[in-house]
Amino acid sequence: MDALLKNRRDSRNFYLLVALGLLVVAAGLAAAHYMEEYGHIVTGMNNQIVWGMPHVFAIFMIVSASGVLNVASIGSVFGQAPYKVRAPLAGLLSIALLAGGLTVLMLDLGRPERVIVAATHFNLKSVFAWNVFLYSGLFAFVGIYLWTLMEKRMNPWSKPAGLVVFAWRIILTTGTGMIFAFLVARQAYGTALLPPMFIVMSFAWGLAVFLIVQAAMYGWNEMELHAAILKRLKNLLGLFVISVIYLVAAYHMTNLYFARQSAFEHFILVDGGIYPMLFWGGYLFVGSLLPLFLIYFPGMGGSRHVLAASILVILGSFSLLYVFIVGGQVFPLSIFPGYEVTSSFGDGQIGQYAPSLPEILLGCGGLGVAFLITTIGVRALNFLPRDASD
Amino acid sequence: MSEELDRRQFLKGSAMLAGLAIAPGMLLYDLAHGRSLNEPASSAVRWGMLIDTSQCESGCDDCVKACNKENGLPGGTRPTDEQWMRKVELKDMRTGKATSLPMMCQHCEEPPCVDVCPTGASFRRADGIVLVDRHLCIGCRYCMMACPYKARSFVHEPLHDQKPDVPRGKGTVESCTLCVQRIDRGENNTACAEACSKAGHKAILFGNLNDPDSEISRRIRTVASTQIRADLGLNPGLHYEGL
Numbered sequence: 001m002d003a004l005l006k007n008r009r010d011s012r013n014f015y016l017l018v019a020l021g022l023l024v025v026a027a028g029l030a031a032a033h034y035m036e037e038y039g040h041i042v043t044g045m046n047n048q049i050v051w052g053m054p055h056v057f058a059i060f061m062i063v064s065a066s067g068v069l070n071v072a073s074i075g076s077v078f079g080q081a082p083y084k085v086r087a088p089l090a091g092l093l094s095i096a097l098l099a100g101g102l103t104v105l106m107l108d109l110g111r112p113e114r115v116i117v118a119a120t121h122f123n124l125k126s127v128f129a130w131n132v133f134l135y136s137g138l139f140a141f142v143g144i145y146l147w148t149l150m151e152k153r154m155n156p157w158s159k160p161a162g163l164v165v166f167a168w169r170i171i172l173t174t175g176t177g178m179i180f181a182f183l184v185a186r187q188a189y190g191t192a193l194l195p196p197m198f199i200v201m202s203f204a205w206g207l208a209v210f211l212i213v214q215a216a217m218y219g220w221n222e223m224e225l226h227a228a229i230l231k232r233l234k235n236l237l238g239l240f241v242i243s244v245i246y247l248v249a250a251y252h253m254t255n256l257y258f259a260r261q262s263a264f265e266h267f268i269l270v271d272g273g274i275y276p277m278l279f280w281g282g283y284l285f286v287g288s289l290l291p292l293f294l295i296y297f298p299g300m301g302g303s304r305h306v307l308a309a310s311i312l313v314i315l316g317s318f319s320l321l322y323v324f325i326v327g328g329q330v331f332p333l334s335i336f337p338g339y340e341v342t343s344s345f346g347d348g349q350i351g352q353y354a355p356s357l358p359e360i361l362l363g364c365g366g367l368g369v370a371f372l373i374t375t376i377g378v379r380a381l382n383f384l385p386r387d388a389s390d
Numbered sequence: 391m392s393e394e395l396d397r398r399q400f401l402k403g404s405a406m407l408a409g410l411a412i413a414p415g416m417l418l419y420d421l422a423h424g425r426s427l428n429e430p431a432s433s434a435v436r437w438g439m440l441i442d443t444s445q446c447e448s449g450c451d452d453c454v455k456a457c458n459k460e461n462g463l464p465g466g467t468r469p470t471d472e473q474w475m476r477k478v479e480l481k482d483m484r485t486g487k488a489t490s491l492p493m494m495c496q497h498c499e500e501p502p503c504v505d506v507c508p509t510g511a512s513f514r515r516a517d518g519i520v521l522v523d524r525h526l527c528i529g530c531r532y533c534m535m536a537c538p539y540k541a542r543s544f545v546h547e548p549l550h551d552q553k554p555d556v557p558r559g560k561g562t563v564e565s566c567t568l569c570v571q572r573i574d575r576g577e578n579n580t581a582c583a584e585a586c587s588k589a590g591h592k593a594i595l596f597g598n599l600n601d602p603d604s605e606i607s608r609r610i611r612t613v614a615s616t617q618i619r620a621d622l623g624l625n626p627g628l629h630y631e632g633l
Contacts, residue, residue: 039560041546046469050531050544110529110544110561118528121509128508128532184502184622185538333540335493335618340481343493344467345540347478352469 010220014379021372028365031358032107040110043359048351049329054108056321057363060205060314061101061370062176063198065138066169067206068093072145073169076162082229086385087162089217090210091146092377093370094169097209098138100370104363127178134172141165150381173199180324187264188328193254197247201317204240208313211237213374215307217384225303226387234306238295241288241313248283248320260337267331267350268323275327278319287316326353436518437568438599438627439583440606440615441491445593446586448490451477453594456585457494460569462553472543474566475582489633492582492594494566495520495541496618496626503533503542512563518599518627519568527562534563538619541565568596599627 035042045052071090075083106115122129145165148158177195184190211233218225252269255261268275291309294300330351335341341348377383457475458465467473480489501520503512511526512533522533534542542565545558552558555571569580583594597606609615615629 036561039547040544041470046546047471047473047534047543048469048540050534110531110563111527111559114526114528117509117526118530121511121526123504123507123510125505126508126532128506128530132508179532182506183536185619186535189535329535333538335539336478336480338483339489340483341478343476343478345473345476345493346469347476347493347540 013220014375017375018372021368021375024368025365025372027361028103028107028363028368031361031365032112034358035108035362036112042356044354044356045359046351046353048346049326049353051325051329052353053326053355053359054104054362054366055325056318057366058101058104058108059176059325060317060321061097061104061366062135063173063202064205064209064317065094065097065101066173066176066199067202067204068097068210069142069165069169070203070206071210072162073166076145076158077166082232082387085387086210086214087158088146088149088381089214089378089383089385091142091149091165092381092383093210093213093374094142094206095139096370096373096377097206098135099373100366100368102135103369104366107362107365108359127175127182131172131175131179134168134175137168138165138172141168169202170199173202180328185333186328187255187261187331187334188268188324191251191254193247193251197244197251200240200243200247201320204237204244204313205317207233207237207240208310208317211306211310212314213378214385215303215310217378221384223384229387230303230306231301234295234301234309237306237309237313238292241291241295245284245288260334264331268327272327272331272350275323275330279323279327282319283316283323286312287319288313291316329353431515431517431519433516434600435516436599436627437573438497438518438597438606438629439568439580440595440597440609440629440631442593442595443489443491443630443632445591446490446492447589447591447593448479448488450490450589450591452585452589453477453492453582456581457566460572460581461556461567462551462558470546472545472564474541474543474564491630491633493539493541494582494628495537495568496539496624496628497566497568498627499625501624502536502538506532506536508532515570517573519570519573520565521567521570522563522565524557524559524562524564527559529561529563531563537565538622538624 043052068090071083072087074080075085075087106112109115118132122132124130141161141164145158145161148154148161174195177198180189181192181194182190214225252265255265268279270276291312294305294309294312330353332341332346332348332350335347454473454475454477455465457463461474463472463474475492475494478491478493480491481487482489497518497520499518501512501514504514504520506512508530509526509528511523511528512520513523514520529544531544534544542563544563545560548560549558556567558564572578572580578596580594580596583596586592586594595606595609597604599607599610601607610629613631615631616633617626617629618633
């Protein structure tokens with residue numbers, strides 16, 4: 001009887017979650033429709049800040065989609081049993097996040113109805129065009145990988161499939177970093193450090209997403225994660241968070257050393273208002289130091305601490321991406337070095353950007369897509385990570 | 391027999407000579423006059439500009455107004471409005487010297503906007519003009535991120551009353567076309583250069599950089615000019631004098 005009641009309650013909760021996800025997705029689609037109807041004038045974006053809040057959401061999801069596969073790679077490529085049982089969930093999350101991120105990117109286009117043009121006309125010199133192949137490839141390879149994990153006869157192929165996925169997602173995140181690294185004239189971008197930085201960020205953010213979803217699934221099923229496994233996962237998260245700090249520091253240190261970059265760094269790190277605030281407060285304190293405290297401080301490191309740390313890492317990632325993407329464009333482009341510049345087009349001026357509700361809703365809609373795919377996926381498929389002694 | 395051969399040889403020789411004599415003339419004629427509309431743009435031409443900043447008057451924006459009129463742009467200056475051309479006021483931070491100049495697409499030989507465009511909507515015509523194919527542009531704005539000159543605008547609002555020879559589209563990116571509609575009609579001058587001359591400044595000289603005898607080529611050979619952000623190695627078609 002108890003089991004029956006639990007079953008009923010589970011079903012009800014599942015449909016509630018799906019309804020919630022659908023609601024968020026619907027809000028995102030409505031926002032996209034509104035943006036398409038009236039044009040991007042209804043967003044906060046303009047001719048100086050051409051990429052805004054939708055891109056923060058989309059890049060977070062696309063980077064995490066790659067990073068979450070880390071769990072699968074450690075299992076399939078490096079043969080670690082506790083990670084192997086988590087590989088299917090990681091694969092599902094990867095597909096979900098990538099779908100969410102791409103939905104946002106696509107719906108933010110000035111001409112979203114021309115997505116077919118993007119799928120049929122390729123400029124092979126463009127890293128954006130490469131990414132079209134990288135994204136569709138990831139869907140395909142993760143799909144095949146999941147098949148090798150779920151179908152017993154295919155199990156022996158899971159290692160090579162995992163290896164392909166491992167290589168592919170490293171290349172994919174390299175491609176995401178290159179979108180910015182290839183911008184020759186922008187002070188904030190145009191450095192070869194960005195692809196490795198994006199890869200390491202993907203490790204941290206993807207694992208944080210994984211830990212949150214895993215905690216939710218364990219909570220739902222009234223299960224406890226083994227202490228030894230929790231310790232491994234939390235230590236890994238800590239290591240990734242430290243690695244991100246290292247690369248972010250190297251990026252800013254390099255810029256600080258170049259005289260021509262010092263005005264930009266001063267803006268981002270000291271007097272740029274919201275941007276230094278988000279960098280130091282949002283990314284470094286809330287999104288990195290606090291999680292490290294929750295992970296490593298004696299007496300901390302319990303499952304709730306790790307869950308909190310994961311949520312904070314994600315908040316930090318949004319802060320960092322906002323500073324990187326929006327802050328990087330708000331600072332005026334250096335077209336005439338050595339001159340004070342004014343014009344009717346914002347030359348020499350700090351750009352203004354205030355995200356509008358439709359673009360935030362569009363971003364949330366993407367998260368909704370990822371959430372729906374995950375919720376339905378884990379319900380329909382048996383992806384609950386079960387360790388040997390469960 | 392031999393007389394006939396001689397005559398044949400003579401005729402052949404004279405025909406060749408005549409051909410040799412008129413060929414450069416024909417070539418120059420071709421370059422100097424517009425091509426017919428069904429003829430593709432030719433790489434024998436590279437359109438460009440030489441802008442003499444010493445002649446450009448601070449506060450004068452006749453060129454910008456002419457550009458807006460020619461291309462049917464409303465001419466607003468909000469951050470979301472399209473500005474294909476703008477006047478930039480510069481002050482040298484070391485010497486305090488003030489300079490005024492018009493800024494627009496620099497029509498690079500190696501345009502970053504063309505490199506990054508995923509669909510190939512951004513392209514460079516054989517005659518050096520960098521354009522956006524409004525049918526292929528998906529509005530991703532990556533070209534705007536890549537342009538070192540902030541030369542491109544995104545159409546943020548629905549459009550009304552477009553000029554038939556300058557088609558535009560909401561949700562796509564656009565920039566200075568060097569008045570390509572005029573060039574294709576055979577009028578080898580841009581609206582901004584014409585307006586500048588009319589105002590008596592003659593700060594904008596438009597012409598064919600590939601023709602060594604064009605006024606622009608002669609001037610570039612004799613006066614000191616520079617390209618903006620020449621350090622990037624993009625070889626823009628726009629040259630600036632007095633900067």
